[in-house]
Amino acid sequence: GLPNFIPTASSVIIRTNHSLSNNNVSLKNQINGYTPNGATGVCGSIRDARAILEKQSNSSRKKFIIVMTDGIANVQCSLADEYLTTGCIPRTCPDNSFCAGGGCLQSQCGDWVSYRASNDSIQDACRAYNTTNATVYSIGFGPVSTCDISNQTLKGVANCGKGAFYSSGNATELANIYNTIAQQILSASFTEQTISATFALN
Numbered sequence: 001g002l003p004n005f006i007p008t009a010s011s012v013i014i015r016t017n018h019s020l021s022n023n024n025v026s027l028k029n030q031i032n033g034y035t036p037n038g039a040t041g042v043c044g045s046i047r048d049a050r051a052i053l054e055k056q057s058n059s060s061r062k063k064f065i066i067v068m069t070d071g072i073a074n075v076q077c078s079l080a081d082e083y084l085t086t087g088c089i090p091r092t093c094p095d096n097s098f099c100a101g102g103g104c105l106q107s108q109c110g111d112w113v114s115y116r117a118s119n120d121s122i123q124d125a126c127r128a129y130n131t132t133n134a135t136v137y138s139i140g141f142g143p144v145s146t147c148d149i150s151n152q153t154l155k156g157v158a159n160c161g162k163g164a165f166y167s168s169g170n171a172t173e174l175a176n177i178y179n180t181i182a183q184q185i186l187s188a189s190f191t192e193q194t195i196s197a198t199f200a201l202n
Contacts, residue, residue: 017048020056041075042067042121042153044085046136050128051083063134064185067125067157068174070142071150073117076103082127090114109147118149122156129161135188136161137181141169 018030049065057063075087079101088099092112097103103116125136138154144167145151151167158165164184166177 017052020052039075039089040069040071040073041077041085041087041117042069042071042073042157043077043117043124044075044087045069046121046124046128046157047077047083048085050124050132050134051085053128053132053134057132059133062185062188063132064163065125065128065134065136065161066139066178066181067136067154068139068141069154070111070147071138071140071144071154072109072111072113072147073121073153074105074112074114076101076114076117077120077124082124087117090116108149109143111143113149115149118153118156121153122160125157126160134161135163137163138165139174139177139181140165140167141174143169145169 018027021027046065046067053063053065075089076099077087078084090097090099090103090105093104093106095104097116099116101116103114105112105114107113125138128134128136136157138157138161140150140154143150144154154167155165164181166180168174168177
């Protein structure tokens with residue numbers, strides 16, 4: 001059956017974030033404080049990450065966004081305000097959406113999904129790459145391997161963000177995926193520093 005989440009009215013998604021930091025204790029405490037709320041706002045999360053990078057980073061730094069989700073996006077983002085990170089959960093199909101820009105929820109992969117929310121997520125990954133030069137990686141967990149819309153969303157996010165897509169339902173494999181991404185980030189940062197140093201010597 002489908003989850004108890006009843007998508008018949010718009011919802012404001014409350015999300016928290018953490019400033020850029022290398023304080024592992026603070027970051028882990030933030031993550032341990034998260035609780036699921038029954039909706040998946042991928043585009044809003046990417047927007048939030050982009051806004052943090054715009055405010056707290058600078059053009060000399062390499063930037064990366066890592067999105068981990070089941071990929072079943074059901075929260076649509078504002079088309080008019082690219083910095084609005086709260087979203088709208090539309091009505092189920094075939095009812096007409098009350099969300100600006102249309103869209104509706106469909107039952108797929110044991111959950112509710114919105115094709116508009118999926119597309120919003122992909123477009124926000126493009127925007128993050130184009131405006132901050134942030135490479136966007138996506139990691140799928142849960143039903144990703146058997147869910148077409150989830151695969152489509154997360155592959156689209158990674159393609160638009162010039163990153164890579166990974167998926168697994170196994171906790172050990174997820175840890176290995178994060179290690180792989182960390183190595184790629186370190187390698188990219190080292191290459192960037194080497195190129196900069198070479199140009200500085202010339």
